[in-house]
Amino acid sequence: MVGIAPNESLERCGKAGIHLLLRDLLVLIVLLSLPSCSRLVSMAANDLTENLAQAIADSDDPATVEAGGPAYLLMLDGMIRSDPENPALLEKAAALYSTYAAAFVADPLRTRKLADKAMDYAERGLCARRQADCDLRQTDFAQFEARLQALTVSEVPRFFTLGAAWAGWIQAHQDDLNAVAELPRVEAIMTRIVALDEGYMQGSAHLYLGTFAILVPPALGGRPEIAEEHFERAIALSGGTNLMAKVVYAERYARMLYDRPLHDRLLEEVLAADPDIPGLVLQNTLAQQRARRLLADADTFF
Numbered sequence: 001m002v003g004i005a006p007n008e009s010l011e012r013c014g015k016a017g018i019h020l021l022l023r024d025l026l027v028l029i030v031l032l033s034l035p036s037c038s039r040l041v042s043m044a045a046n047d048l049t050e051n052l053a054q055a056i057a058d059s060d061d062p063a064t065v066e067a068g069g070p071a072y073l074l075m076l077d078g079m080i081r082s083d084p085e086n087p088a089l090l091e092k093a094a095a096l097y098s099t100y101a102a103a104f105v106a107d108p109l110r111t112r113k114l115a116d117k118a119m120d121y122a123e124r125g126l127c128a129r130r131q132a133d134c135d136l137r138q139t140d141f142a143q144f145e146a147r148l149q150a151l152t153v154s155e156v157p158r159f160f161t162l163g164a165a166w167a168g169w170i171q172a173h174q175d176d177l178n179a180v181a182e183l184p185r186v187e188a189i190m191t192r193i194v195a196l197d198e199g200y201m202q203g204s205a206h207l208y209l210g211t212f213a214i215l216v217p218p219a220l221g222g223r224p225e226i227a228e229e230h231f232e233r234a235i236a237l238s239g240g241t242n243l244m245a246k247v248v249y250a251e252r253y254a255r256m257l258y259d260r261p262l263h264d265r266l267l268e269e270v271l272a273a274d275p276d277i278p279g280l281v282l283q284n285t286l287a288q289q290r291a292r293r294l295l296a297d298a299d300t301f302f
Contacts, residue, residue, distance in 0.1 A: 049076065049092045058281045062289070065282060066104045073097060080121070090125030091161045094118045098168040103286060108172070115165075115172035122165035129158060137185075144185055148192040156197045160205065163189035167208060187212050202280075203237030206230040207245055211252050218257075227253050241277045243270045243287035251294060260302045267291040 052072060059065050076093040083089060097118035105111045127134035136147060151159060166186045173179035186208070193205040210230030213223040231249040238245060246266040254263035270291040275284035 049079070049089060053092065053096070054279075056282060057279050060275070060281050060285050062103075062282060062286055069096075069100045069104065073100065084124075085128050087125045087128040087158070090121045090128060091158055094122035094125060094165045095161050097121065098165045101172070102168055112172045115169040118165040119169040122162045126158060126162055137182075141184070145188060148188055151192055151196060153196050156193055156200050159189055160193055160200060163193070163205075163208065183212065198233070199237050202242040203234040203245070204242075206234035206237070207248050210234065211248065214253050214256050222256070224253065224257055240269075240273070241284075242280060243273055243275060243284040243291075246270050247287045247290050247294070250291075255301060258302060260298070263302075264295065264298065267295050271295075 056065055056069075056072075073093070073096060076089065076096065080086065080089050080093060095118075097114050101111050101114035101118065105114060123134075123137060126136065133147070136144065139147070148159075163186050166182070166189070170179050170183055170186065190205040190208045190212075193200060194209065198206065207230070210227045213227035213230065216222045218224055231245065231253055234242070234245040235249070240246075247270055250263045250266040254260075254266065270287055273284070273288075275281060275288055277284060
């Protein structure tokens with residue numbers, strides 16, 4: 001529903017990093033052949049997935065990421081099959097499946113499959129961390145909210161992963177009223193994250209809340225003033241470096257309200273910005289591509 005939001009602590013990975021990733025992959029293959037080294041395999045798998053995520057986040061070539069992404073997703077599936085209770089692997093897979101579906105997949109059937117996998121991994125990751133959360137999705141809303149109120153700052157990353165995967169799943173199943181009925185739970189998750197650590201992932205929880213507030217026109221219950229506050233806050237929290245925040249603001253808010261000056265200003269700022277921000281290179285590159293498309297058809301839309 002919202003663009004990619006990679007880990008804000010990622011650092012750039014050059015040619016030397018790619019060589020290290022290949023080396024790590026070869027080491028992992030060897031380790032996977034040794035059944036007595038399960039703990040070592042788990043540690044190597046976690047390191048490898050983190051390194052690959054860093055390389056992906058700092059790639060300025062979306063076409064390469066799009067072409068190579070499925071192989072990485074299958075590799076994650078294989079790692080999880082070998083270590084099915086590893087929460088770090090499950091959460092990484094949930095994040096990458098939902099991100100890949102949102103960024104690169106247009107076919108509705110394929111999107112649903114990827115979203116289903118992302119949601120499954122996110123729930124399993126949550127369960128692996130805390131057994132009492134295994135049936136959280138099925139609890140009544142009062143119990144659900146009580147659990148969210150008990151969240152600590154340390155739990156923000158895993159619940160953000162759950163919320164993002166859940167939002168993608170709802171979007172992929174938007175023709176199912178039962179799926180759409182789960183949206184208030186995702187909104188509750190993001191609201192709690194904002195209360196605990198609003199700067200997490202460059203304020204991405206604000207982007208979700210802004211989008212939720214303007215899903216429908218004001219005449220049908222949309223809350224544009226609330227949406228505007230969230231979008232502006234997301235931009236401020238990233239210091240304007242997260243270009244996707246401005247693209248989502250233009251696409252979801254400015255277009256809904258037919259605010260052409262705001263729409264064009266935001267997108268022109270995106271195109272004029274330097275996308276080369278560690279941890280945001282891929283996301284910003286995709287944001288600029290999307291900004292060009294939105295500007296190209298602005299005359300038709302407005």
